Amino acid sequence: MNTTTAPNLLQRFAARVTEASSTYLEVAGWQQVVEHAGGYSEVVAIAPSLAAAQPEVRELLEAAGVRVVVPDGDDPAAEVADVPVAIVRAEMGVAESGSLLVSEHALGDRVVTMLCHRLIQVVAASDIVDRLEGAAEWLAARNGQPGFASLMTGPSRTADIERSLTIGVQGPDEVDVLVLTATDPTATTEDDA
Amino acid sequence: MKPFDERLDTALADDNVRTGLTSFQRGWRESRDTMIGALEEQEGRSFDELRQEFAAIKDGVRDNWDHYIDRFTANATAAGATVTRVGTPAEANEAFVRIARDADADLVVKGKSMVSEEIGLNHYLEDVGITPVETDLGEWILQLAGETPSHLVMPAIHKRKEQIAELFTRVLEREFPPDDIDRMVKVARTELRQKFLASGIGLSGANALIAEGGSIMLICNEGNNRMSVALPPVHVVTVGIEKLVPTYADAMKQVRLLARSATGQPITVYTNFVTGPRPGQQQHILLLDNGRTAMNEDPDVAAALRCIRCGACANVCPPYGVVGGHAFGHVYTGAIGLVNTEFHHGIEEVAGPQSLCVSCGACAQVCPTDIPLPMQILEIRQDVVESGAAVPGGRIAHLGIGAFGHRRLVDLGFRALGIATTPLRRDGVTKIPAIIADREPFATRVGWRSPPAIPVRPARDTLKRGKLAEPTPLDAQPLAGRRVQLFLQCLSDRMAPEIPIATAKLLRAAGAHVMVPREQHCCGLPAYDAGEQDAARDMVRQTMQTLEGIDDVVTPASSCLAMLKHDAPHLLRDDLDGLERSQQLAGRTYDLISYLTAGPGRLPAGSLDNGDRTPVTVHRFCQASNTLGRRDAIEQLLRDVAGVPVVPLPEASECCGFGGSTSVRHPEVSAGILDRKLGCVDRTETSILITDNPGCILHLRGGVHASGREVRVLHLAEYLAGRLPDATSADGSPDASTNGA
Numbered sequence A: 001m002n003t004t005t006a007p008n009l010l011q012r013f014a015a016r017v018t019e020a021s022s023t024y025l026e027v028a029g030w031q032q033v034v035e036h037a038g039g040y041s042e043v044v045a046i047a048p049s050l051a052a053a054q055p056e057v058r059e060l061l062e063a064a065g066v067r068v069v070v071p072d073g074d075d076p077a078a079e080v081a082d083v084p085v086a087i088v089r090a091e092m093g094v095a096e097s098g099s100l101l102v103s104e105h106a107l108g109d110r111v112v113t114m115l116c117h118r119l120i121q122v123v124a125a126s127d128i129v130d131r132l133e134g135a136a137e138w139l140a141a142r143n144g145q146p147g148f149a150s151l152m153t154g155p156s157r158t159a160d161i162e163r164s165l166t167i168g169v170q171g172p173d174e175v176d177v178l179v180l181t182a183t184d185p186t187a188t189t190e191d192d193a
Numbered sequence B: 001m002k003p004f005d006e007r008l009d010t011a012l013a014d015d016n017v018r019t020g021l022t023s024f025q026r027g028w029r030e031s032r033d034t035m036i037g038a039l040e041e042q043e044g045r046s047f048d049e050l051r052q053e054f055a056a057i058k059d060g061v062r063d064n065w066d067h068y069i070d071r072f073t074a075n076a077t078a079a080g081a082t083v084t085r086v087g088t089p090a091e092a093n094e095a096f097v098r099i100a101r102d103a104d105a106d107l108v109v110k111g112k113s114m115v116s117e118e119i120g121l122n123h124y125l126e127d128v129g130i131t132p133v134e135t136d137l138g139e140w141i142l143q144l145a146g147e148t149p150s151h152l153v154m155p156a157i158h159k160r161k162e163q164i165a166e167l168f169t170r171v172l173e174r175e176f177p178p179d180d181i182d183r184m185v186k187v188a189r190t191e192l193r194q195k196f197l198a199s200g201i202g203l204s205g206a207n208a209l210i211a212e213g214g215s216i217m218l219i220c221n222e223g224n225n226r227m228s229v230a231l232p233p234v235h236v237v238t239v240g241i242e243k244l245v246p247t248y249a250d251a252m253k254q255v256r257l258l259a260r261s262a263t264g265q266p267i268t269v270y271t272n273f274v275t276g277p278r279p280g281q282q283q284h285i286l287l288l289d290n291g292r293t294a295m296n297e298d299p300d301v302a303a304a305l306r307c308i309r310c311g312a313c314a315n316v317c318p319p320y321g322v323v324g325g326h327a328f329g330h331v332y333t334g335a336i337g338l339v340n341t342e343f344h345h346g347i348e349e350v351a352g353p354q355s356l357c358v359s360c361g362a363c364a365q366v367c368p369t370d371i372p373l374p375m376q377i378l379e380i381r382q383d384v385v386e387s388g389a390a391v392p393g394g395r396i397a398h399l400g401i402g403a404f405g406h407r408r409l410v411d412l413g414f415r416a417l418g419i420a421t422t423p424l425r426r427d428g429v430t431k432i433p434a435i436i437a438d439r440e441p442f443a444t445r446v447g448w449r450s451p452p453a454i455p456v457r458p459a460r461d462t463l464k465r466g467k468l469a470e471p472t473p474l475d476a477q478p479l480a481g482r483r484v485q486l487f488l489q490c491l492s493d494r495m496a497p498e499i500p501i502a503t504a505k506l507l508r509a510a511g512a513h514v515m516v517p518r519e520q521h522c523c524g525l526p527a528y529d530a531g532e533q534d535a536a537r538d539m540v541r542q543t544m545q546t547l548e549g550i551d552d553v554v555t556p557a558s559s560c561l562a563m564l565k566h567d568a569p570h571l572l573r574d575d576l577d578g579l580e581r582s583q584q585l586a587g588r589t590y591d592l593i594s595y596l597t598a599g600p601g602r603l604p605a606g607s608l609d610n611g612d613r614t615p616v617t618v619h620r621f622c623q624a625s626n627t628l629g630r631r632d633a634i635e636q637l638l639r640d641v642a643g644v645p646v647v648p649l650p651e652a653s654e655c656c657g658f659g660g661s662t663s664v665r666h667p668e669v670s671a672g673i674l675d676r677k678l679g680c681v682d683r684t685e686t687s688i689l690i691t692d693n694p695g696c697i698l699h700l701r702g703g704v705h706a707s708g709r710e711v712r713v714l715h716l717a718e719y720l721a722g723r724l725p726d727a728t729s730a731d732g733s734p735d736a737s738t739n740g741a
């Protein structure tokens, strides 16, 4: 998945993300992600899997004066209960639907995407695939493991009352999709391919 | 659940249901059509191709069901889940309670699960002291209100915002203004969050079971489902075995069709793939049969197991739009509910709801898994008739159909009725004396539609050789030298003879030699529609016999064509000789419009243009659109050949409410559908409504007359014959349109 992203793939992805009521942003590296998150809150949660795989994210946040919560204790839900902003890293983006595939097996990973108000989803441009079958391949290659993967497309919503659309129900009410485009050395130190 | 009659009465008494659902159906249709159009463009393939591809995947699973169930079970078990097969609702409920007891749980948070509704889990849990809490907003509203879902996807769609605001104000003991939907929605978050964190079990359904990895696919928009799955220490899945798909790639095909068909979204906010429990959690998967295996063994209905519960079949259903899902269905609502209820809940539970189906065929058009729902519903209807289960108007229908099989009896009866009602004949309708008409229940049940005038002489008399004056031939003679057998259609012959007469005139003016076989009676559709398939078969066979030969057969009734082309082969599937003959007959049978546009009778542009430019509008007979695939042929012919401006009718292809027996069994429902149709006609501001199915015409005329509207309802043949050179002197002229007896 390290091939360069065709520009129209990125454009289509951006269009679908916006249609799903998320905010789309291209960023050069994690520094910019951190600035973006810090702009909204002085406390930010990061998914434990991200904290483990890319410790520099936490360092950058703390360097910027942001308090970081990594919910990896016994009661992760309680740890993030009052944290308004969370950052997760997506395995891939799907241009066809504007979805982000987020793998979140551990409870700590799940609570950050469920309980915060603003969810920042970070994906590398090189991890954007054309069609949903790309996500199917990812799942098939792992036989569904590690155990919980979600295609997330926009903020939570409902139209249960008179089919009137309301954004932000039980999950996040704001979703920012940040695409890492640059080859900046601090940008993507980790890439699983 | 209350008995059907009560549910129906409640629905009919609540104006909110109809107003709310009509606007819901309209809004949904628009978004869905846009989304499906975009999908076709994106995929470079038609909706039909896409749904057939997915249907084949689902059928393939059922052909090797045990293999896929085993494969799923093995993979899910390897991922740490406990998979249990349960046969009946009781077994499922007991299994659930065992899990709850082992986990010492007395609070259950529930994501949306239709299977949990199917097995009546909530009641069962409450009885044993376990508290279930619905967390989907719509389901939660219903739980607070003590109701059940009325729709597969939008469970509370029958409720207006005012009702919900009132409910919240009462139950949550604080003020909720009805216009602040945002506030009502967001209160769910605060009210439910604590429940998620405190509960011992999270329950979910599954949108698909993926055999390949033992994963559950679970979609939702609100995010509540994810929390039910993730937060509690035990996750229980209740799911029907029909949800299996082989691979993740197959599941993606379902994803492409599902949300577009369900809510008119390209994809739901969350599409979760859950494989085994999270660390520190238990996962139990209860695979429910409850009649599914039996359904698979019945070739007439097995395809209904493809259903992905999108709700589209309810969203286009005219009677659903009038009464909602509490009457139109049992636990499962909409068209699919009229099929699977027999297998999941028994024939008594489907007997009432199935009688509401108008057989318009709209559901089959939008179903993303290509289930032949209308045909299946008629199979269920036949089962109901055979079982002797109580059904509204059942006995009368049975006797009526029995008698209707006898042509001479029907002939005599109508002639007698014609003579008897002669003094009551006014403006083309039968004027019921006030002493009866003003009485209840007559006034409400029948008053909305004036009954047609019954002529003393049927069309077949007028059409006897030499009786009808030779028409002035048209300049164009596309039918010169052609022999045409005219199939009158049983209703028009006796109740609207002007329709077959106008048809004959038109065909003769275009050069045809028109013959009217004396023995003809009825194609069998009314019997088929009433669930009396033996009687229907007899009538089809009788019709095939009378129309023997090699000549073209033309009928003014598209419904008869749909019967011969579409339903007769199904009815005669076990009679190879009959099947072949029916196919031969169907091959040379045309309804008037197809004869004049796609058949040998093509009329040149302008050939019926008499200069009259009064605008008209066209109701498209629902089955012609949905079953025969006709689009704007009538409109085009009117514009091109008659030179008349046609104002498009909103919801042109929607049923008018005649719906075979529905207008007799359920007059209030039929009246509701008619009202929607006539409301659309009003919006066109035209005074001439043209269509081509006699049943619709009698129904629409009756409704127009009773409501005092100034609209003339004409069969296409009448309208066109009225533009023939010698029209004014003939009884096919528009002035004699309403039963010119």
Ligand code: SF4
Binding pocket: B152, B261, B306, B307, B308, B309, B310, B311, B312, B313, B314, B334, B335, B336, B363, B366, B367, B368, B369, B370, B371, B373
């Ligand atoms: S029968 Fe078809 S349209 Fe109806 S809910 Fe099932 S999949 Fe949807």
